[in-house]
Amino acid sequence: MKIIAFTGAGISAESGIPTFRGKDGLWKKFRAEELATPEAFFRDPKLVWEWYDWRRQLIAKAEPNEGHKILAKMEEEFPDFYVITQNVDGLHQRAGSKKVIELHGNIWKVRCVECGHETYDYRAPLPEIPPKCEKCGGLLRPGVVWFGESLPLDALEEAFRLSREADVFVVIGTSGVVYPAAQLPYEAKEHGAEVIEVNPDETPISRIADKIYREKASTGLKKVYQYIKERYGSKG
Ligand code: NAD
Ligand code: ZN
Numbered sequence: 517m518k519i520i521a522f523t524g525a526g527i528s529a530e531s532g533i534p535t536f537r538g539k540d541g542l543w544k545k546f547r548a549e550e551l552a553t554p555e556a557f558f559r560d561p562k563l564v565w566e567w568y569d570w571r572r573q574l575i576a577k578a579e580p581n582e583g584h585k586i587l588a589k590m591e592e593e594f595p596d597f598y599v600i601t602q603n604v605d606g607l608h609q610r611a612g613s614k615k616v617i618e619l620h621g622n623i624w625k626v627r628c629v630e631c632g633h634e635t636y637d638y639r640a641p642l643p644e645i646p647p648k649c650e651k652c653g654g655l656l657r658p659g660v661v662w663f664g665e666s667l668p669l670d671a672l673e674e675a676f677r678l679s680r681e682a683d684v685f686v687v688i689g690t691s692g693v694v695y696p697a698a699q700l701p702y703e704a705k706e707h708g709a710e711v712i713e714v715n716p717d718e719t720p721i722s723r724i725a726d727k728i729y730r731e732k733a734s735t736g737l738k739k740v741y742q743y744i745k746e747r748y749g750s751k752g
Contacts, residue, residue, distance in 0.1 A: 517594070517597060517661075517681050517684070517748055518596040518678070518681050518682050518684075518688070519590065519594050519596065519597045519598075519682070519683065519684045519685075519744065520596075520598050520599075520600060520678055520682040520685045520686065520687060520704065520709075521587050521590070521595075521598070521599045521600070521602045521677060521683070521686045522599075522601075522602070522686065522687045522688065522690065522700055522701065523587075523598045523599060523602065523603060523608070523688045523689060523690065524601075524602045524603065524688070524689045524690025524691065525537075525602070525603060525689060525690070526688065526689020526690060526691075526715060526716075526733060527581075527583045527584065527601075527603070527607075527688050527689040527733045528578070528581075528584075528603055528605055528607055528689075529689065529732075529733070530581040530582070530583060530733060530734055531578040531579060531580060531581045531584075531605075531607060532577075532578050533574060533575060533578055533605055533607075533692075534574075534576070535689070536691075537693070548564065550563075551563070551564055551567050552564075552660075552662045552663055553663045553664055554662055554664065554665060555664075556718035557657060557662070561646040561655055561657075562645055562646055564658075565645045565646040565647070565658075566645060568623065568658045569640065569641050569642050569645060569736070571623060571641045572623055572624070572640040572641075572642075573641055575605045575606070575607075575623060575640075576638075576640040576685075578605070578607065579610075580607045580608075580611035581607075581733070581734055582733075582734035582737070582738070583688065583689075583732075583734045583736075583737050584607050584608055584611035584613070585611050585612070586613040586734075586737040586738060586740075586741055587599055587608065587611070587613055587737065588608070588611045588612035588625075589612075589616065589741075590741060590744075591612075591613055591615060592612075595746075597615065597618075598617065598678050599613050599615065599616045599617065600616075600617045600619065600667045600675045600678065600679070600700065601616060601617070601618055601619065601620075601691060602619050602620050602694065602697050603618075604618070604620055604621055604622050604623040604660045605621070605623060606622055606624060606679075615664070617671050617674055617675050617678070617717050618668075618671060619661070619663040619667055619668075619671055619672065619675060619697050620660055620667065620697070621658075621659045621660040621661050621668070622636075622659055622660070623658060623659075623660060624636050624637065624638050624656070624659075625637075625658070625659025625660075625701060626647060626658065626659055627656065627657055627658075627659050628649035628651065628652060628654045628656055628657075629654055629655050629656070629657050630649060630652050630654025630655065630656070631649060631651055631652045631654055633649055633651045633652070634659060635648070636665045641685075641752075665696070665725050667696065672696065675697075675700060676700070677702060677714070679700045679701075679703045679704040679707075679709075680703055680704065680707040681707070682704045682707070682709040683708075683709055683710065683748075684710050684712065684744060684748070685700075685701060685705070685709040685710070685711050685712070685714045686708060686712045686713075686714065686737075686740055687701050687711065687712065687714070687715070687721050688713075688714045688715070688733050688736070688737065689714065689715060689733050690715070690719070690721070691719055691722045691749030692720045692721040693709070693719075693720065698720070698721075699743040701721050701724065702724065705724045710726045710727070710742075711724055711725045711726050711727075712725065712726065712727045712728070712729070712740055713725040713727070713728045714729045714731065714733055714736035714737060714740060715728075715729075715730070715736075716730060716731055716732060717730075718744045727743070
């Protein structure tokens with residue numbers, strides 16, 4: 517039995533990392549188009565890097581929460597279990613998840629806009645803003661997917677394939693409005709998966725959900741875990 521956990525910013529909210537569109541969402545204070553687009557970056561790399569450096573510091577101080585931990589435990593228990601995430605914070609991996617597909621990149625990755633050299637840099641704050649490439653001295657950009665950019669093809673293809681094969685598809689903490697990622701629950705549903713939503717608020721995905729937990733990721737996922745064990749047996 518294949519189980520997919522599809523996560524968004526909401527799963528990291530209890531770790532103190534602001535979501536984008538929730539009540540305390542980042543877009544309330546900043547304008548996305550000023551910060552998370554290639555145009556913004558090339559207009560003012562320093563401003564965009566300052567924002568990312570601030571977010572990197574926030575994430576460095578944060579710890580994975582109970583929600584991340586339950587998903588890591590489920591991966592140990594069920595042989596065919598995957599996390600597909602829109603998050604860039606790496607908290608799933610820090611909680612112990614190994615089979616994680618990152619659709620929108622990773623905030624610790626940096627990539628040279630001149631020579632394409634890509635590496636991880638975990639320093640927060642960065643010593644120099646904007647940071648420069650160690651190979652060619654070119655400008656580095658964050659290794660995340662911005663508005664208007666396409667998603668990494670291998671990750672996207674794998675995510676679609678896994679979603680079609682899923683028996684249970686759990687959607688946690690995503691507003692379901694950022695495409696193509698938001699397509700995945702529909703893809704899973706169409707191919708026969710039971711869709712479960714964990715989110716304190718209603719989303720477009722609520723309409724196709726077979727089961728809904730209107731609560732935070734930590735408490736909601738505890739119940740999802742119980743439910744899957746009871747319904748499908750502990751080995752899935
Ligand atoms: P979003 O901000 O659009 O939506 C967050 C969702 O989480 C909302 O539906 C909200 O109701 C729900 N939520 C809030 N608190 C919750 C909790 N405690 N438990 C469960 N759900 C909760 O986020 P999105 O759908 O992931 O899409 C936005 C984009 O933002 C993604 O592309 C992602 O890359 C990026 N992002 C990532 C991070 C991160 O890595 N932590 C943070 C902010 C934004
Ligand atoms: Zn370079």
